[in-house]
Amino acid sequence: MEVAESKSKKAGGRLCSTCNQRKAALKRPKTLEQICRECFYEVFEEEIHQVIVGNQLFKPGERIAIGASGGKDSTVLAFVLSELNRRHNYGLDLFLLSIDEGISGYRDDSLETVKRNEIQYGLPLKIVSYKDLYGWTMDEIVKVIGLKNNCTFCGVFRRQALDRGASLLKVDKIATGHNADDIAETVLLNILRGDIARLSRCTLITTGEDGPIPRCKPFKYTYEKEIMFTYAYFKRLDYFSTECIYSPNAYRGFAREFIKDLERLRPRAILDIIKSGENFRISTSTKMPEQGTCERCGYISSQKWCKACVLLEGLNRGLPKMGIVRSRGQNNERTKDMKQNKGMKNIESKQCGTMDF
8 A cells, every 4th residue: 555655656746745635736935845736825825814813913894905016925915815804704994005106117017017906806006106295206316316325215205105195095004015034134134233123123013003004914924935936826916026126236135135045044044033033132221212203294203303304305405315324413404494383293284295185
């Protein structure tokens, strides 16, 4: 009997380690299990369901905005959340929220993918642009700042744009497609930068609960390889796979390559880095920034002006490096330069750009 089974495996390949019936189609990057497609779909979706339930990410009746870029992570997140919402009766109202940074030949193409996803998944789509919010596109910003610090502008503007778009949709929470690889990279980056404040919260599955709109990461323990090269590929999902044309030299890219090297040597390294980040304890004597609101736009900030307002002020004054190069008394100079209305703390009342809410 055992000899017959052995010959069968050699002739037809290994059997799935889960069902032991169908032929294995892949080896899971996270566990190295040989598994068939059908079992992989089931296990992949069930793991995400358990993360959602175990961490109480959503409540029935909530309105959830899915940060949709058209890339593999957000596309798979939109598809899986839609499926799980129906299958397990989460009772959620799901929306797609996209940010148009104004990058010709990249974001305009990826937004076409998101528009197709809107139809494919039956989810309403809201697009918010940098041009409307800030009066600048990333193409225009790169012409002024160059390719060295452009990711700083884009990252700051994008984080705030997501909150403003979510506010327009009146959602309770934003779900993002950040995966295990992304979080491991962030842990490493915050260690390299000595950023204690971000290091203390970067592994949290839900962040911003003290801010205007919380964000959650259902893919916190999901490997990028399983999302892109396995699930999205086998399901034949419609996603955009081109990298941003302005990010080839981004600092994060070097951390990403290091994480990939570690994964090749030891697949569990990604989860171990996340676990290490979760177990970091910040000394009680460490002074942490105090959360407040920007005097100019009312957005959350630990300074008098939020980072987006500082960067935007520099652009508008022809001093694009003003928000990047720190100088003594910079906050005082900005306070003297412009007298701002106070007391309007709501995110919808004022903003860094020119778009009226």
